[in-house]
Amino acid sequence: MPSEPVIARADESSIAEAARHLAAGRLVAFPTETVYGLGADATQGEAVARIYAAKGRPSFNPLIVHVLDLDAAGRLAVLPPLARRLAEAFWPGPLTLVVDRRPDCPLSELVSAGLDTLALRAPDHPVARALLAAAGCPVAAPSANRSGHVSSTRAEHVADDLGDRVAMILDGGPTAHGLESTVLDARTDRVVLLRPGAVPAEVIEATLGLRLVRPAEDPCLPHSPGQLESHYAPRALVRLDAWDVRPGEALLAFGTPLATTGPMRNLSPGGDPIEAAANLFAALRALDATGAASIAVMPIPDDGLGEAINDRLRRAAVGRR
Ligand code: AMP
Numbered sequence: 001m002p003s004e005p006v007i008a009r010a011d012e013s014s015i016a017e018a019a020r021h022l023a024a025g026r027l028v029a030f031p032t033e034t035v036y037g038l039g040a041d042a043t044q045g046e047a048v049a050r051i052y053a054a055k056g057r058p059s060f061n062p063l064i065v066h067v068l069d070l071d072a073a074g075r076l077a078v079l080p081p082l083a084r085r086l087a088e089a090f091w092p093g094p095l096t097l098v099v100d101r102r103p104d105c106p107l108s109e110l111v112s113a114g115l116d117t118l119a120l121r122a123p124d125h126p127v128a129r130a131l132l133a134a135a136g137c138p139v140a141a142p143s144a145n146r147s148g149h150v151s152s153t154r155a156e157h158v159a160d161d162l163g164d165r166v167a168m169i170l171d172g173g174p175t176a177h178g179l180e181s182t183v184l185d186a187r188t189d190r191v192v193l194l195r196p197g198a199v200p201a202e203v204i205e206a207t208l209g210l211r212l213v214r215p216a217e218d219p220c221l222p223h224s225p226g227q228l229e230s231h232y233a234p235r236a237l238v239r240l241d242a243w244d245v246r247p248g249e250a251l252l253a254f255g256t257p258l259a260t261t262g263p264m265r266n267l268s269p270g271g272d273p274i275e276a277a278a279n280l281f282a283a284l285r286a287l288d289a290t291g292a293a294s295i296a297v298m299p300i301p302d303d304g305l306g307e308a309i310n311d312r313l314r315r316a317a318v319g320r321r
């Protein structure tokens with residue numbers, strides 16, 4: 001049964017309360033200049049996992065991380081000169097830059113869906129900025145709608161779609177653009193337009209005097225935004241639905257682990273899919289780093305986030321590097 005929607009008019013006290021929810025690992029919906037975002041503290045893996053659970057996404061796509069400014073971005077990611085110029089020209093605003101994570105990046109690996117990259121943006125909406133300032137942490141936020149539903153441009157839309165799944169909805173009125181942010185891969189001097197959006201490509205090109213590469217022009221690039229995200233796969237073979245651990249195998253456990261003397265990581269000893277999702281990519285990397293030829297994965301029920309975890313494990317099983 002849906003509980004009461006928790007819409008609060010955005011003011012100093014509701015924004016402070018929203019910041020406390022974020023610090024406690026809970027979800028807060030807030031307005032940006034594009035659409036309403038479904039936010040979580042990007043440093044907390046379980047909070048990020050709750051975003052996927054609330055949206056009901058059947059797979060893990062990397063999320064956009066919202067920051068106040070270029071300084072905050074520089075603490076999380078490596079910003080090449082062109083990425084800096086793009087941020088200086090268009091931040092705060094509806095431009096998202098995909099860049100490499102710093103080795104000491106404190107964010108959950110789940111926000112990057114296991115990739116070495118981060119998608120960063122500094123929003124221009126006063127409520128979003130006040131929330132980022134009050135929270136004092138980077139905020140991961142996809143659009144605040146259930147998977148497959150349209151993006152929300154009003155607090156009431158968020159309440160209809162996600163009202164029982166968020167701690168609070170900050171109401172800042174209807175959003176201005178209603179169009180998502182433009183996403184650029186800004187890791188190198190060849191800046192790629194991953195997703196057209198609220199800042200037109202021509203405006204970016206004219207402002208910086210550069211040409212954006214369109215994926216369709218380059219057969220080596222993925223053709224639709226988001227395809228980049230399916231690339232994380234361990235070097236080791238991944239053996240799913242394992243009921244035993246074979247010699248030389250590492251074990252990725254869920255619940256009570258199988259007997260083994262080899263390397264082992266447990267996604268969630270208590271069988272909690274949120275905890276398992278938060279640990280998934282770090283555990284795969286750790287087991288891969290042991291040099292084991294194969295990783296035996298215990299069965300994980302398909303309930304809730306289990307579906308997205310299993311989707312990613314199946315891709316890891318077929319998509320060896
Ligand atoms: P949404 O959160 O719904 O606004 O969508 C985020 C968009 O950013 C999707 O198209 C993602 O594929 C893209 N994105 C986010 N993070 C990354 C990343 N690390 N690499 C490539 N694309 C990304």
Ligand code: MG
Pocket residue numbers: 142143151
């Ligand atoms: Mg969306």
